[in-house]
Amino acid sequence: MATLNKPITRKPIPEGAVRIEGRGGVVYAEWTDGRGGKRREKIVETAKGERIEVEAARWQITFTGADGRTKRRAGFADKAATKDLARRLEDEARKRRAGLIDDAAVKLAEHARRPIAEHVVDFRERLESKGNTNTHVARTIRALEDAIERCEWGTITDIDAARLAARLAAMDSLSPRTRNSRLQAVKSFTAWLVRERRLHADPLSSLRPVRETDGRVIVRRALSAEEVDELLSYVESSGDVVRIPKRYTYKGKIRTGLRNIRIQHRALLYRLMLGSGFRVSETASLRGGDFLLDAAPPVVRVRAGYTKNRRPVEQPIRRDLADALRPLIARTGREAVVWPKLPGNLAPVVKADLRAVRARWILQTTDRAERRRRRESDFLRAVDAEGLRVDAHALRHTFCSTLARSNAPLRVAMELARHSDPKLTMKTYSHVRLIDSAGALEALGQSPILRTLSAHFPDSEGRAKAHNVSHQNTRAGMDDAQNHRKNKTQSSVSHATSDNDAKWRCPDSNRGPEVYESSA
Template identity: 30%
Template sequence: QFAVAGRLVRKSLKTKDKRVAQMRALQMVEREERKAVGLADPFEEHRERPLAEHVTDFEVHLAARGVSKAHQDDRMLCLREYLAATKARTLVGLDFVEAQRWLGELAAGPLSARSVNKRLQALRQFGRWLVQARRHTHNPFEGLAMRNEATDRRRVRRAFTDDELDALLDAARRRPLEEGLRKRPRSGLSKQVEAKFRRVGECRAFLYAFAAGTGLRRGELAGLTWADVDAERATVTVRASVAKSKRMAELPLRSDLAATLADQATRVRAHGLGTGPRDRVFPGPLFPTHGTVARDLAYAGLDGEDDQGRVLDLHSLRVTFISRLSAAGVHPRTTQALARHAKIDLTMRVYTDLRLLDLRGAVDRAGRSLRRTAASSEATAC
């Protein structure tokens, strides 16, 4: 115990070593004296708190911001992974060089540049929050360099050609019934079971066609309700709660897809599922898993990965949608808007499959234009 400005202060020194106790006592006296005259360090208390408490408060901050549960869990997982690797216990343990070393080790391992950058972004966000919340004097992770994702893409998707997409839709329609019949070659299937298999196949084929015709992501398709689709206006609304960007968007819907929404509703009801405003257009029992998509691709005679390592999966239908817009000569800015990308570079570089573009036709058209310009110049000179 010690006295500061006539006030008796009692604090545990948490040591049995007399010399250490004396040093800590002097530090406490100095700190209390600074507080008494209004010169206390506002960050001192936070520096001494366990880092786990700051992390918990940061998680509360993310939840209060309204970020998705998946995003919140992902950020916290990355952050706790760093803390476990570096064994930091207080804010003083958050070190730029240590973080740089940890990220470098991850980059040298099996993780892609994108996965490493995801962890880096979690650290930066935590550091920014510490500064904004007046818990730290600076962001210890400011200046950490992002990896080049363009040169280290581990999963490159390609677009479906027209023939491949037709084959996938046909396989999705046929596979449930044909596989069911093969499992019971003698007794066959009842009419009720046969109708069920047909519905499952038609629902799956419609989902693939809808994904290729709208460019919606997997989570957006899974969260799509009947209130989000308007067959008369031929529009589909992506609610902010299911959109990756957390921004609501109303997109045009192809007339053929709008016209078949009623058929999808009939199939869903026949399956014993609801079609109210809040019910799903593609309900869980009818939504294909990653394995289901892979089996549909195999049934269609399509390889999940080509000789260049590019893959076909459900998200490839989004690549197909965007690539077809570019192939049709749609202005890049319009394509970006329909893709709902923040940066046009992502639309053009990652989501446009050059195989679908008429490169030779573009060169020929440019050549004809140059010849016309040259002829016009010669006529003017004469």
């Protein structure tokens, strides 16, 4: 049975209090409190001297909890309301002892009553504790808070997939990739809520990213070996300053100009990205202590907060690349960034270098016909005739394509490219050119089977190639016997053949692949 009482605390007698003697010899202290009201409390004798006994304004409930222990809980100033709360607490304790209440369900209900902003604060702390960059955390929280405001979610139980999908679809000004990134930010929040058991199920599990091919998608190409050689030769001799175009507003008009960006050791930066497949954000995070150049093989480490899958990476590199990096790393402290102030968007820098090296390559010849041919070619173009681009991420495409051309096993190429799906390695990043395909077909000509088949193909004059006479005679005898059996079988079933079967023997009935399947 729950009991109610008002806790009593003993405090020193206030200054200026007047002692008043009541009935039965009880002494009281009377004074004016800070609000101007009259207060009177009983004075008692304690080991520390005279004190007043102050009764609490709210009732306190004492009851037996679900574990059999005595519990205390603050009630209300109103005694009737406190009695109702005491009865509910006793009923809940009895149901818990009987196994009728699930603790997980109670916690879910408590989380459902909290404002969604409190969960967002906890989610931010979780992202920061995982070692994510400040930029990633800020971008994720910004996209999440924007979705919460647009969808008018007050609690986590208000999260609705249909409303979020409608709000994202209404953002026509955003590219499909940007909308997908915002969706991913909100879905990472709901997935965290499920893992933390704040939600029973993910309300956004039915949402899927939109097709990015329907919008503005950058399709990249890999650089050839000749283009890489020209690019590195130019960068090594061009200095650290790159002039890239910029747009600015002056007197209400948009103007264009040039601005200088200083990137030290840019040639080594390109060599590292071409030889390791590092992304720009991963390269910008590298410190002197991340380069283990004396290991076997040499390794470059990338911390978990800067990789795409948020896992630490130890990427092996070639020995010659390690030797080229050694003087730079020796001058860099263990905790110092190797390429400080590297811009997050390195694409303008790469494009500026490509324009400069292409102009130099065109002017290297004095022959007018050759110079015209070079101008019309796609060599070292940032955007070729097919719309394929070369930017900073194209250096990673070049690395993966080089792995594919080196006949490395698919599993090894996938590990070096740090892909979880081999299809991504081969389809997206391995840019196999037509000349590579022709070389592979020529290599198939060395197969014994294809050499045997080629003996049966007619030559350019329409005559069959030389065969062994005994082989021809043997084959002719086998053909005669086979034709005899075929004619006998056809004569026996000729009357059973229906008219509908005639169309399948028509020369045009088995049409080419362009009718039944795509040209791909």
